[in-house]
Amino acid sequence: MASPASQPNPLPAAESPAVGVSVEALSKSYGKLDVFKDVTFAVEPGEIFVLMGPSGSGKSVLLRQVAGLETPTSGRVMIDGHDAGSAETREHVRRALVFQAGALFNSLSVYDNLALYPREHQMGTEDQIREKVMRALEILSLGKTAETFPSQLSGGMKKRVAIARALVMEPQLLLYDEPTSELDPVMSATIDEIIGSLRKEYHVTSVVVSHDCDLALSIADRVGFLMDGRLVHVGKPADLREPADPRIAEFLNPKIDVGNPRFKKIHTET
Amino acid sequence: MRQIRSILEGVGSTVQLLLRALSYVATLPRQSSRFIEQCYLIGYTTLPIVGILSFFIGSVLALQAGYSMQNFGVMQFIGSLVGLSLARELGPVMVAILVTGRVGSAITAELASMKVYQEVDALITMNIPPERMLVLPRLAAVAVMMPVLTVIANIVGWFGGAMICKYTAFISLSPKAYFASMVQYTKFKDVFDGMVKAEVFGLVVVLVCCNIGLNTRGGPREIGASVTRAVVVSLILILVLDYFVTKILI
Numbered sequence: 125m126a127s128p129a130s131q132p133n134p135l136p137a138a139e140s141p142a143v144g145v146s147v148e149a150l151s152k153s154y155g156k157l158d159v160f161k162d163v164t165f166a167v168e169p170g171e172i173f174v175l176m177g178p179s180g181s182g183k184s185v186l187l188r189q190v191a192g193l194e195t196p197t198s199g200r201v202m203i204d205g206h207d208a209g210s211a212e213t214r215e216h217v218r219r220a221l222v223f224q225a226g227a228l229f230n231s232l233s234v235y236d237n238l239a240l241y242p243r244e245h246q247m248g249t250e251d252q253i254r255e256k257v258m259r260a261l262e263i264l265s266l267g268k269t270a271e272t273f274p275s276q277l278s279g280g281m282k283k284r285v286a287i288a289r290a291l292v293m294e295p296q297l298l299l300y301d302e303p304t305s306e307l308d309p310v311m312s313a314t315i316d317e318i319i320g321s322l323r324k325e326y327h328v329t330s331v332v333v334s335h336d337c338d339l340a341l342s343i344a345d346r347v348g349f350l351m352d353g354r355l356v357h358v359g360k361p362a363d364l365r366e367p368a369d370p371r372i373a374e375f376l377n378p379k380i381d382v383g384n385p386r387f388k389k390i391h392t393e394t
Numbered sequence: 395m396r397q398i399r400s401i402l403e404g405v406g407s408t409v410q411l412l413l414r415a416l417s418y419v420a421t422l423p424r425q426s427s428r429f430i431e432q433c434y435l436i437g438y439t440t441l442p443i444v445g446i447l448s449f450f451i452g453s454v455l456a457l458q459a460g461y462s463m464q465n466f467g468v469m470q471f472i473g474s475l476v477g478l479s480l481a482r483e484l485g486p487v488m489v490a491i492l493v494t495g496r497v498g499s500a501i502t503a504e505l506a507s508m509k510v511y512q513e514v515d516a517l518i519t520m521n522i523p524p525e526r527m528l529v530l531p532r533l534a535a536v537a538v539m540m541p542v543l544t545v546i547a548n549i550v551g552w553f554g555g556a557m558i559c560k561y562t563a564f565i566s567l568s569p570k571a572y573f574a575s576m577v578q579y580t581k582f583k584d585v586f587d588g589m590v591k592a593e594v595f596g597l598v599v600v601l602v603c604c605n606i607g608l609n610t611r612g613g614p615r616e617i618g619a620s621v622t623r624a625v626v627v628s629l630i631l632i633l634v635l636d637y638f639v640t641k642i643l644i
C-alpha cells in the first residue's frame with residue numbers, strides 16, 4: 125500500500141486558522157457516579173494531543189464534552205474562546221468526531237454517509253463532492269465499498285468509513301475515539317500518517333483517545349493520562365518510556381501473573 | 395405529581411421541537427427529495443389500508459343506520475348520515491389512527507435507534523440540526539398528506555355506504571337517492587372541518603413520535619418502549635384533541 129504522504133490529500137488548503145482547546149477544571153458525574161474531576165489541560169492550535177487511560181476512565185466522556193455533546197457537571201471546555209457546546213462554536217468551528225463505535229448513518233450508503241456533510245453545508249457541486257468523497261475513500265482503501273451499506277461492513281471497515289467521513293468535513297478540530305482499536309497494523313500505520321499529515325499540511329488540531337502506546341509515541345506532541353477520575357499526567361511522549369508515576373508504568377507494561385489466584389478462580393468455577 | 399410533571403415536560407419539549415423545526419422552514423426547498431420520500435412513506439404506503447378500512451366503515455355505518463331506521467321509514471336519510479359522520483368524524487379520526495400505527499411507530503423506531511446508536515450525536519457534531527433534517531421533512535409531508543388521505547377515506551367510505559344501501563334487501567335505497575340526500579346535508583364546510591381535524595391530528599402525531607424517538611436513552615429495549623409510548627400517547631391525544639377541535643369548529 126502506498127503511504128498516504130504520496131497520495132493526494134483529501135483536503136484542499138484550509139482557509140480557516142487552527143483552533144485551540146482549553147479544558148478548565150472540568151468535572152462530570154452521572155448521578156452518583158463521578159467519571160472524572162477537575163481535569164485541566166490545553167491543546168494548542170495545530171497540536172496533536174493523545175489521551176490515554178484504562179478502559180472506563182472516562183476518555184470517551186471527555187471527548188464528548190469537547191465535541192459539545194454533553195454539558196459538564198462543573199468547569200468548562202472552551203474552543204477558540206467560546207464554550208464547546210455553544211451555538212458560536214457549532215457554527216464557526218468545523219469539528220469532527222470519530223466515534224468509538226463509528227456512528228455511521230445506517231440508512232445511508234457509505235458514499236452518502238461521506239457526502240452528507242458537504243451536501244448539507246453546500247461545499248461544492250455534486251461533482252466536486254464526489255471527487256472529494258472518492259479520494260477520502262481511496263486513502264482509507266475503501267474505494268470498493270462506496271455503494272454498500274454500513275450493516276454490510278466489518279468493524280474495522282466501519283471505523284475507516286467513520287474516519288473518512290471526518291476527513292471529508294475538512295475539520296479544524298478532529299477528535300478521534302480510539303481510531304486504531306479495530307484496525308490491522310498496516311491500516312493503523314496509515315491512520316498515524318493521516319493524523320500526522322493533517323497537522324503538518326493543514327494545521328488541524330487533533331485530540332486522539334487511544335490505548336495504543338506506539339501511536340502515542342509516534343504522533344503525539346503531548347500525552348495526557350486519565351486515571352482514577354483524574355488527569356494524572358500531561359507531558360511529552362518521550363516521558364512514557366520511563367514514566368515517573370508507578371500507575372502509568374503498570375498500565376503501559378502490565379505484568380500478568382498467570383499463577384495469580386484471580387485467574388485460577390475463574391478456571392475452577394467454570 | 396411526578397406524572398403531571400412528566401406530562402408538562404413532554405408538552406414543553408414537543409412545542410420546543412415544533413418551534414425549532416419551523417425555524418428551518420426556509421431549508422425545505424433544498425430538502426425536497428427528503429420531503430418527497432416522506433410523502434411517499436406517509437401517503438402512498440398508508441393508502442391501501444385507508445381505502446380498505448374506510449370502505450368497510452362506510453358500509454357498516456349504512457348497515458347500522460338502515461337497521462335502526464327500518465321501522466321509521468326514513469331510509470332516504472342514510473346518505474346524509476353516512477356522509478356527515480364520515481366527513482366530520484370517522485374519516486379524520488380513522489386516518490389519524492392508521493397514520494399513528496403505520497407511520498408514527500416507524501418514525502419513533504427510526505429516530506430512537508438513530509439516537510441510541512449515536513447517529514443523532516454525529517449529526518449534531520456535523521452541525522446538521524436533527525430538527526432540520528429529520529423532523530421538518532416529516533412534518534411537511536404529513537401536513538400535505540393528511541387532507542389528501544382524509545378526502546380519499548371519505549369518498550371510498552361514501553361509496554361503500556352506497557353499495558350496501560343498494561344490495562341490502564331491507565334497505566334497498568338507490569345510489570341516486572342515497573347521494574341526493576348526502577349532497578343535500580353534507581356541505582363543503584363539513585368536509586373542510588374534517589380536513590382541519592386531520593391536519594391537527596397528523597401534525598401532533600408526527601411531532602409526538604419524533605420527540606419521543608429523539609429523547610430515547612439507553613439501548614434496544616428502550617427503542618421498543620419508546621415506540622409503545624409514542625403510539626399510546628398519540629392515540630390518547632387524537633381522541634382528546636378530537637373533542638376540543640370539534641368544539642372549536644362547531
Ligand SMILES: Nc1ncnc2c1ncn2[C@@H]1O[C@H](COP(=O)(O)OP(=O)(O)OP(=O)(O)O)[C@@H](O)[C@H]1O
Nearest residue numbers: 154157159177178179180181182183184185186224
Ligand atoms: N451516558 C452515561 N450514563 C451513565 N454513565 C455513563 C454514561 N456514559 C459513560 N458512563 C460511565 O462513565 C465511565 C467512563 O466511560 P467512558 O466511555 O468514557 O470510558 P472510556 O475511558 O472511554 O473507556 P474505553 O476505553 O473502554 O472506551 C464509565 O464508568 C461509564 O459507565
Ligand SMILES: [Mg+2]
Nearest residue numbers: 183184224301
Ligand atoms: Mg471509550
